[in-house]
Amino acid sequence: MSDLRDLYQQTILDHTRKPRNKHEMPDATSTADGHNRLCGDKIRLFLKVNAGIIEDISFTGNGCAISTASASMMTEALKGKSVAEAQPLFELFHTMLTSPMDQEPDLEALNKLAVFSGVREFPVRVKCATLPWHTLQAAIKNQDAPVTTE
Amino acid sequence: MTTTTTKPRGSQAAKAPAFDSVAIRSDFPLLQTQSHGKPLAYLDNAATSQKPQAVIAAAARYYTTYNANIHRGVYKLSVDATAAYEAAREKVARFINAPSEREIVFVRGATEAVNLVAATWGMENIHSGDEIILSEMEHHSNIVPWQLLAQRTGAVIKVIAISQHGELAMDQYAQLLSDRTRLVALTHVSNALGTINPIERIVSMAKARGIPVLIDGAQSIPHMAIDVRKIGCDFFVFSGHKLYAPTGIGVLWAKGELLEKMPPYQGGGDMISTVSFAGSTWNDIPHKFEAGTPHISGAIGLGVAIDYLGGIGMDAIAEYEHDLLMYATKQLNRIPGLQIIGTAPEKAAVISFIMENIHPHDIGTIVDGEGVAIRTGHHCCQPLMDHYNIAATARASLAFYNNREDVDRLVAAVEKVKEVFN
Structure with a gap:
């Protein structure tokens, strides 16, 4: 089997145990709900955008180690960045997760x-x-309907 | 967690298992395979069961030696295929002690059977303001078809609550039964909790008011002897693939007098007696409900699976699985931070559990790496998950081909989960 240590890296486990920016945001400019039908995970994402800049970003919800750590690290990666920078970062992230094993993803850009x-x-x-990234997209579009990973 | 030694329903076997589980395991080719380089411990039997060689061979034999359509041809192949298909129907009838094979309708699975009853009997007999009683522990397949019916008719769905142990609140059920109740549709065994519901009592309480009862037997039929006459229900549904038979074949049993009155489900070939543009007339039951070419090899395979189980004995299976359930419950309860969800005294061999601060999805991935296949998620029981205020559980569901070694490997794999997260 693929090594579990590749999946459950220490950094990921650290963010799972102590998620960053996991709280509600009463003054959010936009929120969105995400739902993974496979495992029942639900996430709510809060964004505070000012002049195109993500001034604050947080999330709530219950999910597995991977989705929780991903949400946590996403909020860290995007805080202070512009909305315009978020989309290419998600595309890089998505490509890394879905590219064939013989293709080297651009790990450097993903930091x-x-x-x-x-x-x-x-x-x-x-x-x-x-899931957190799909939910982010919904929040950016300011959609009210929950997104799914389907 | 209770460690009651209450005998499973229908069990009359002696204490020692009446069969050789090692020999039985060798009847299942897939159980000889490896997963991630480790011997497979398959513990997701509530989702689907593995198939004995006899069932696999029966499907292959049909396709290689007498593949033909049924009920039509005058040539030998078709006659043979028809005979095998109809023989399977007779086997099913005997297996559940149905009064007649005419009451056995082949469908795709339990889901289609429930939908069939809702779309035919339901549309004729359930009207605006009528009430349908379900329970909080139903699989989505015994909720959504009734919701669709309720939307179409204006009927109302009432729900029997469950206790923290996962038992039906029988007092509340008694209160829900009313002059407006037109149907009680309940699962026999909970797929997520393992609870065996007291369906004979449930049926007799409904019958005292003349209310029909549908029993979802998808999770009970692999684990115990089923006698639809003893249960006293009007409809009993199950899937073949959970009973060691192929996917895509299932059974609706209904009382003949009901089937006679019910309108057809789907229209097409084989379900008709005569067709003209002025109107058509319907074939006799059960064929009235079997439009189009059915899953012939699946039905034949189901018959062979029933023969195979008959050679072991459902009471012996119930006895063996109960012993294994008690063992697995004891071993899992020893793991600190692990909590079993579903602790009713009467249970089939299903164990749902959650772990402190560890999501079931992560449990599933890590134990998979150890060659242990379990299910994680909401088990198509979102209302039940809501009851326990959880999103998901990990679930090990046992079959008679599982043994204590499988359980020990699950326990060791769960210990590994804790290692990863600690």
């Missing part, structure tokens, strides 16, 4: 998020890692 590269060895878990 700390590269720690999720082991997830691509576990295809059924990719949606766990992308």
Whole structure:
């Protein structure tokens, strides 16, 4: 089997145990709900955007180690960045998780998020890692309807 | 957790298992395979069961030696295929002690059977303001078809609550039964909790008011002897694939007098007697409900699975699985931080559990790496998960081909889960 240590890296476990920015945000400018039908995980994402800049970002909900750590690290990666920067970062992240094993993903550009590269060895878990990002997209679009990973 | 030694329903076997579990295991080719380089411990039998070689061979034999459509041809192949298909129907009838094979309708599975009853009997007999009683522990397949019916008819769904142990609140059930109740539709065994519901009592309480009862037997039929006459229900549904038979074949049993009155489900070939543009007339039961070419090899395979189980004995299976359930419950309860969800005294061999600070999805991935296949998620029981205020559980569900070694490997794999997270 693919090595479990590739999936459950220490950084990921650390964010699972102590998620960063996991709280509600009463003054959010936008929120969105995400739902993974496979495992029942639910996440609510809060964004405070000012002049195109993500001034604050947080999440609540219950999920598996991978989705919780992904949400936590996503909020760290995006706080202070512009909304315009979020989309290419998600595309890089998604490519890393879904590219064939013989293709080297651009780990450098992903910085700390590269720690999720082991997830691509576990295809059924990719949606766990992308749920927070899909939810982010919904929040950016300011959609009210919950998104799913389908 | 209770460690009651209450005998499973229908069990009359002697204490020692009446069969050789090692020999039985060798009847299942898939159990000889490896997963992630380790021998497979398959513990997801509530989702689907593995198939004995006899069932696999029966399907292959049909396709290689007498594949033909049924009920049509005058040539030998078709006659042979028809005979095998109808023989399977007779086997099913005997297996559940149905009064007649005419009451056995082949469908795709329990889900289709419930939908069939809702769309035919339901549309004729359930009207605006009528009430349908379900329970909190139903599988989505015994909830959503009734919701669809309720939307179409204006009927109302009433729900029997469950206790923290996972038992039906029988007092509340008694209160829900009313002059407006038109149907009680309940699972025999909970797929997520393992609870064996007291269906004979449930049926007799409904019958005292003349209310029909549908029993979802998808999770009970692999684990115990079923006698639909003893149960006293009006409809009993199950899937073949959980009973060691192929996927895509299942059974609706209903009382003949009901089937006679019910309108057809789907229209097409084989379900008709005559067709003209002025109107058509319907075939006799059960064929009235079997439009189109059915899953012939699946039905034949189901018959062979029933023969195979008959050679072991359902009472012996119930006895063996109960012993294994008690062992697995004891071993899992020893793990600190692990909590079993579903602790009713009367249980089939299903153990749902959660672990402190560890999501079931992560449990599933890590134990899979050890060659142990379990189910994680909401088990198509979201209302039940809501009851326990959880999103998901990990679930090990046992079959008679499982043994204590499988359980020990699950326990060791769960210990590994704790290692990863600690």
